[in-house]
Amino acid sequence: MMERMYLVVTMLLFGCLSASAQDSTRANILKEVEVVRPTYQREAGKLIMHIAGNKLFKTAANAMDVLKKLPGLEVGGDGSLLLSGRITPGIFINGKPQTMSAGELQQYLNNLSPELIAAIEVINNPSSQYDGEYKGIINIKLKPDITLGWKGMISASLQQNQYRQADNNLLLTYKSKKLAYTARLGYTTGTTIRRYYALQHLANTNIMATNTQMLTNNNNYSAQLGVEYAINKDQQLEVLLRTSHLNCTTNSFNTLHTTDSLAKEVLFNTSSNNNADPVQHNYAANLNYTARWGKTQLQVLTSLATIGNQQTEDIQNKNTLTNQLQEYWLTNMKNDIFIRTAQVDLSGELGKGKWRAGVKLALTTTRNELHYDTLSTANLFVTDSNRTNNFQYDEHITAGYITYERKLNKFNLIAGLRAEHTHSIGNAVTLSQVTKRNYLTWLPSLTVTFDITPNQQLHVSVSRRITRPTFPILNPFRFYFSPLNYWVGNPLLLPSKTSALTLSYSQKAFTVTVNMGREKDPMTRYPEYNPTTNILEYLGRNLPYNDFAGIETSAPVVVTKWWRMSNTLAGYYKKEQTPYHGVTYTIPITWFTVSGSQVFSLPRDFTFEVYYYYSSPNGDGLYFGRPLSYIDLSLQRSWLKGRLNTKVNYNDILNTYRVQRIFREKSIIDNRFTHWFGIRRAILTVSYSFGRSTYKGRQINKNEEENRAGM
Numbered sequence: 001m002m003e004r005m006y007l008v009v010t011m012l013l014f015g016c017l018s019a020s021a022q023d024s025t026r027a028n029i030l031k032e033v034e035v036v037r038p039t040y041q042r043e044a045g046k047l048i049m050h051i052a053g054n055k056l057f058k059t060a061a062n063a064m065d066v067l068k069k070l071p072g073l074e075v076g077g078d079g080s081l082l083l084s085g086r087i088t089p090g091i092f093i094n095g096k097p098q099t100m101s102a103g104e105l106q107q108y109l110n111n112l113s114p115e116l117i118a119a120i121e122v123i124n125n126p127s128s129q130y131d132g133e134y135k136g137i138i139n140i141k142l143k144p145d146i147t148l149g150w151k152g153m154i155s156a157s158l159q160q161n162q163y164r165q166a167d168n169n170l171l172l173t174y175k176s177k178k179l180a181y182t183a184r185l186g187y188t189t190g191t192t193i194r195r196y197y198a199l200q201h202l203a204n205t206n207i208m209a210t211n212t213q214m215l216t217n218n219n220n221y222s223a224q225l226g227v228e229y230a231i232n233k234d235q236q237l238e239v240l241l242r243t244s245h246l247n248c249t250t251n252s253f254n255t256l257h258t259t260d261s262l263a264k265e266v267l268f269n270t271s272s273n274n275n276a277d278p279v280q281h282n283y284a285a286n287l288n289y290t291a292r293w294g295k296t297q298l299q300v301l302t303s304l305a306t307i308g309n310q311q312t313e314d315i316q317n318k319n320t321l322t323n324q325l326q327e328y329w330l331t332n333m334k335n336d337i338f339i340r341t342a343q344v345d346l347s348g349e350l351g352k353g354k355w356r357a358g359v360k361l362a363l364t365t366t367r368n369e370l371h372y373d374t375l376s377t378a379n380l381f382v383t384d385s386n387r388t389n390n391f392q393y394d395e396h397i398t399a400g401y402i403t404y405e406r407k408l409n410k411f412n413l414i415a416g417l418r419a420e421h422t423h424s425i426g427n428a429v430t431l432s433q434v435t436k437r438n439y440l441t442w443l444p445s446l447t448v449t450f451d452i453t454p455n456q457q458l459h460v461s462v463s464r465r466i467t468r469p470t471f472p473i474l475n476p477f478r479f480y481f482s483p484l485n486y487w488v489g490n491p492l493l494l495p496s497k498t499s500a501l502t503l504s505y506s507q508k509a510f511t512v513t514v515n516m517g518r519e520k521d522p523m524t525r526y527p528e529y530n531p532t533t534n535i536l537e538y539l540g541r542n543l544p545y546n547d548f549a550g551i552e553t554s555a556p557v558v559v560t561k562w563w564r565m566s567n568t569l570a571g572y573y574k575k576e577q578t579p580y581h582g583v584t585y586t587i588p589i590t591w592f593t594v595s596g597s598q599v600f601s602l603p604r605d606f607t608f609e610v611y612y613y614y615s616s617p618n619g620d621g622l623y624f625g626r627p628l629s630y631i632d633l634s635l636q637r638s639w640l641k642g643r644l645n646t647k648v649n650y651n652d653i654l655n656t657y658r659v660q661r662i663f664r665e666k667s668i669i670d671n672r673f674t675h676w677f678g679i680r681r682a683i684l685t686v687s688y689s690f691g692r693s694t695y696k697g698r699q700i701n702k703n704e705e706e707n708r709a710g711m
Helices: 002-013 022-032 063-067 102-111 704-708
Strands: 040-043 046-050 073-075 081-083 090-093 117-123 137-142 149-160 164-175 179-201 207-232 235-259 266-276 279-293 296-319 324-350 353-375 381-383 389-408 411-428 433-453 456-467 478-482 485-488 496-507 510-520 523-530 535-542 545-560 563-580 583-602 606-615 623-625 628-639 644-651 659-663 670-676 681-691
Touching: 040 496, 063 073, 063 102, 063 117, 102 164, 102 179, 102 207, 102 235, 102 279, 179 478, 207 478, 523 563
Parallel strands: 090 137, 485 535
Antiparallel strands: 040 046, 046 117, 073 081, 117 137, 149 164, 149 681, 164 179, 179 207, 179 670, 207 235, 235 266, 235 279, 266 296, 279 296, 296 324, 324 353, 353 381, 353 389, 389 411, 411 433, 433 456, 456 496, 478 485, 496 510, 510 545, 523 535, 545 563, 563 583, 583 606, 606 628, 623 659, 628 644, 644 681, 659 670
């Protein structure tokens, strides 16, 4: 009876029953609607979503398309991931960290075929077993090894909006009794578009409009080779080599159009052309070893990674009314990061329970140089000492943890304690500013799962996590949005610490999750406006605290044999203590999101899907955010006994996805801005599987430090 009540409520929430027909149709719907085999499953603090063979995901173009359907996970227009309205999750593959720079991660997820994914696990509140940096985890489980032999998959995806982009991938695997080889090649070419618009009422009552259009031409490729050697049935050695190269040219055109307070007389009109060539070269090697002796298991993970970023810019600012050159800058930026990690985990049984313990060492070195040259009145380029900078950062993290798991009747308990010691030195050479940090952090966790019935489960978890500043946000360099708008890093930022409580209830496919907590010293950016120069800069700092809470509920159902649907409803709350210009703002902010998909099985084995997303107005202590929404359409069909798969996706069909923010205190800054990411596009994806084995190689294993190094 309770199951049926949940289904009726879900149908009512998402418009499947009209109010006038509610009484007359309820009986018929209850007869026809059945719960699908658990698309969602709760297990030891994890929400597991089954992907393989699930019709709800047949039309997904790639792994990123799959991720946006996870309960509580939002995929931004720029490819960013946000879990439970506030967390940037760590990405794992087969239980191992899969962290990398933002661009490399997006390329990987956009090129990973849904056909290779068995299930995805969502961990909202990780235990002490995991690095303290992870406040949330998305674990993508690939389909397991099945037979000996070789197999391959080739896929191509073509995207079209105002511009065109193509993603091409080749996967080859071979498995014998002792050895398994995996090779993956990826290539992306084409252009993406992004726009930024801002409107600002200046201190002298003039009105300034900023328009920026950014075109990025991609010529990116990646390669990965993995070898697994089964020494014997209880020991395995794994070597993983990977490289990725992001070669881009970015053309940004910006205008600053200023009028009087009545928006009638043009006072000045400035245009800016910024031609840049950002390049990133990544190399990594992993050596992993696993062994088992009876009920004891050992795992050793080691990695070396280098991330190299280089970028030159040619920036010219002109007076559009007179075509006179006002400023001419040349920049040269170099950023090199070297990461070394080693981790040892040991697990076994003790009494009627299981124990696990481990240690980890992570060493990170980063070197950053930014050189500005400005055209002088003598028509010569000279060094701009105000913006030229050199920043060096070294960080050593030593960590250890222990957990114990015990089952008592219907209760399953996992208690853990983790300690992380951090030693870091940030040296802003040009500013003659050295910042040293040396601190020890204790991170306890407790998880309790209660099996009410075989189909009902209650889960409670509490934990403490730490978030260290990312390497770019510490970097005191200027990065420009427009000639009068830029952001600057802050090497004095402190790490934040989060204490969180998660409650969840599941009954078959129906799930409800509640989370709440407080983050101390959260990191944020805030605007500072100079009314004399009209420069608006965004600076980094720590806030005193951020209280948060959220509730998420989801239920996939089968309406008829040809109609399936899955819907998620979530509500969020946060309250930041934000000191700003002598006033402390503590504004409670609430918002909700609605997302879901309607999947229809059509004649001739076609599958059609409508996906929708809506977020109500939100924001933070200083900014008010406008609503956000979009609708996607998808059509899929398989051919040649499933070997050939074709998909057509039309994303954001109404072109409504825009991130808009308005500054709350207009007496300080009367400013509003909009980001448009050009996600409205048509996508054609074709993939073909060949060979005589279904072996799927393990994916690359990276670590938390590489994610924090991402630019």
